[in-house]
Amino acid sequence: MNRDNWQVGGQELSSRLFLGTGLFPDPYVQMEAIKASGTEVLTFAIRRIHLDSVEDDSILQHVEPQKYIYLPNTSGATTADEAVRIARLARASGLSDWVKVEISANKRTLLPDPIETLRATEILVKEGFTVLPYISDDPVICKKLEEAGAAAVMPGAAPIGTGLGILNPYHLGLIVEELSVPVIVDAGLGTASDVALAMELGVSGILMNTPVAKAKDPVMMARSMRLAIEAGRLAYLSGRIPKKKYASASSGLESLVIE
Amino acid sequence: MSGDIIVMGGGIIGLSCALELRRRGLNVALLEKGPCGGQASGAAAGMLAPYSENVESPDEFFRLCRESLSLYPQWQQAVKDISGVPFEYAETGSLYVVRHEADLLALESRLEWQRSWGSGGEILTGSALFDAEPGLTREAVAALRTPVESHVYAPDLTEAVKRACLASGVQIHEHLGRIELAEWRERVALWAQNGERFEADRLLISTGAWVQEMSEPLGIRIPVHPIRGQICAYTWNEERERLRHLVFTSQGYLVQKANGTLVCGASEDIAGFDTSVTEKGIRRLTEWNKQVLPVLGEVQPFHRWAGLRPAVLDGRPLIGRLDDAGHIFVAAGHYRNGILLSPVTAALIADSVEGKPLPEWCGAFRPNRFGEVQAGAFSGK
Incomplete structure (x- = not known):
């Protein structure tokens, strides 16, 4: 494959998978899955991190920090002000200038609050963060987030952790x-075919956690996702054939003639 | 010698299963290469906390943990009665303490589903929280109290289960060195390092972090690996404010023991079978714990130790009989929850040995679920 790198906030990336570090059964499985996924960007909830001493954190202590870009998220925030406070904490600890804005309006669906997300994005962009908002798959709000200066926009395929796959491919x-700016599908995917479909729709990348971490074999599933991203991306670049109603023989009619 | 069943491995799981099988009338021999309870069981802090250990959703593993917690009051009493050995069992309840306002949403989600599964939980904030646990940092924003969680003194429990086994007539053979599986397809035969041969109709494998050694002879994939846990303890006598609850945070836990110690755990280290205690591992504990219980900043731990937890690729233990060998059973891979899961594991294994079908949701723990050993089929790792 030719080089097909991409950029987020001026940072060149070759892997198109962002991997969440939560929910893994143990650190060994987590690290093996991270390796198998080929990811360059790791994401995690800032509230769960031991910010006073990041290198001692129960999860991050196992990660070689120079090998990965950290994308801390504001999950748990319910307002823009809260998300902004959390993002500032993360930056002050030296963790990262990147932030995934995640503001949930409902504790059962965890669906993002679009108004608060837009407000937090505006504030954090002005403060110089590289902002990647998690948002619903609504084209209008996604465009507004881009206009507010988001480095990438991350629409959900379905609610977090549901594994329902892409509920609205048309919107995506x-x-x-x-x-x-790059579009990264964040949340709701279940398996490799969901990932391949998202990539075929032309998104730039995928962010996931649950489908890998909760698989029976998270390490093998991480590899599967890496391959699905590559397969979907190649299909998108190659251009699929148009759908036709009737058959057309692939080897020409003459090959069907029986002597 | 020969008998009905051989239990391979004398950790808390092997001992508990041996006791239950004996109580159901089988002749049981337990083989242990070192001393019983010498690995994870003796190193454990003994938390009985299914709700605090499963914060995401009520999956099969949570169900197993909860089932075992409900068996504990009776089970631990039975162990005391049979063994005549006392041990601490403290129904203190737990606090899961958070220091960020953003943690409240997660606590509320947890509270909602866990209450419907009998946690009796409530969220404490402000003075209610500090009245409940006076030593806590005033930076704590809230805590989820789960009154039904408890803890046990694991080394004493393990010893008591061993005594109960002996009192009930389980034959325990310790310090055997290497134990080799000589035959298993029809009857079961094992060789100890000293040449002694043990035979039985059935075999239960409960060798914890070492269970993967059975993968090759049995021809099934057993993806279990050791994760080291480092723990430290402080002297905590009458002069100090006693901790009233089990205290959990995202970084670890604190538990007050009746013997005048405060136990703080635990690291999760990738270190193979190395059981050393490291400066870094203990420092990590002493750095975060004083942010939860500030008085810990003034004292040093007097004791530090480490154990190897048996971790499974999908985070779930292996419990049940083998698909193609109905006389071979596995009970292993209990990771952080071996002490908690002992009663339910013993009951499920004994049912299984008696030929009873296990409940359908226990299919999540089938020992065969990772398939057969096939060269080259698993290059993903």
């Missing part, structure tokens, strides 16, 4: 069409 396709 529109979002890809209308935005010029």
Whole structure:
């Protein structure tokens, strides 16, 4: 494959998978899955991190920090002000300038609050953060987040952790069409075919956690996701054939003639 | 010698299963290469905390943990009665303490599903929290109190289960060195290092972090690996404010023991079978714990130790009989929850040995679930 790197906030990346570090059964499985996934960006909840001493944190202590970009998230925040406070804490600890804005409006669905997310994105962009908001798959709000200065926009395919796959491929396709910053599908995917489909729709990357961490074999599933991303991306770049109603023989009619 | 069943491995799981099988009338021999309870069981802090250990959702593993907690009051009493050995069993309840306002949403989600599973939980904030646990940092924003969680003094429990086994007529053979599986397809035969041969109709494998050694002879994939846990303890006598609850945070736990110690655990280290205690591992504990219980900043731990937890690739133990060998049973891979899961594991294994079908949801723990050993089929790791 030719080089197909991409950029987020001026940072060149080769892997198109962002991996969440929660929910793994233990640190060994987590580290093996991270390796197998080929990811360059790790994401985690800031509230769970031991910010006073990041190198001693129960999860991050196992990670070689120079090998990965950290994308801390504000999960647990319910307002823009809360998300902004959390993001500032993370930056002050030297963790990262990147932040995934995640503001939930409902504790059962954890669906993002679009108004608060837009507000937090505006504030954090002005403060110089590289902001990647998690948002619903609504093309209008996604465009507004881009206009507010988001480095990438991350629509959910379905609610977090549900594994329902892409509920609205039409919207996702529109979002890809209308935005010029990278679109990263964040949340709701279940398995490799969901990932491949998202990539075929033209998104730039995938963020996931549960489908890998809670698989029977998280290490093998991490590898599967890496391959699905590559397969979907190649299919997107190659251009799929149009769908036709009737068959057309692939080897020409003459090969069907029986002597 | 020969008998009905051989239990391989004398940790808390092997001992508990041996006791239950004996109580159901089988002739049981337990083989242990070192001393009983010499690994994870003796090193454990003994938390009985299914709700604090499963914060995400009520999956099968949570169900197993909860089932075992409900068996504990009777089970521990039975162990005391049979063995005549006392041990601490403290129904203190737990506090899961958070220091960020953003943690409240997660605590509320947890409270909602855990209450429907009998946690009796409540969220404490402000003065209610500090009245409940006076020594806590005033930076604590809230805590989820789960009154039904408890703890046990694991080394004494392990010893008591061993005594109960002996009192009931389980034959325990310790310090055997290497134990080799000589035959298993029809009857079971094992060789100890000293040449002694043990035979039985059935075999239960409960060798914890070492269970993967059975993968090759049995031809099934057993993806279990050791994760080292380092723990430290402080002298905590009458002069100090006693901790009233089990205290959990995202970084570890604190537990007050009746013997005048405060135990703080635990690291999760990737260190193979190395059981050394490291400066870094203990420092990590002493750095975070004083932020939860500030008085810990003034004292040093008097004791530090480490054990190897048996961790499974999907985070779930292996419990049950083998698909193609109905006389071979496995009970291993209990990771952080071996002490908690002993009663339920013993009951499930004994049912299984008696030929009773296990409940359908226990399919999540099938020892065969990772398939057979096939060269080259698993290059993903």
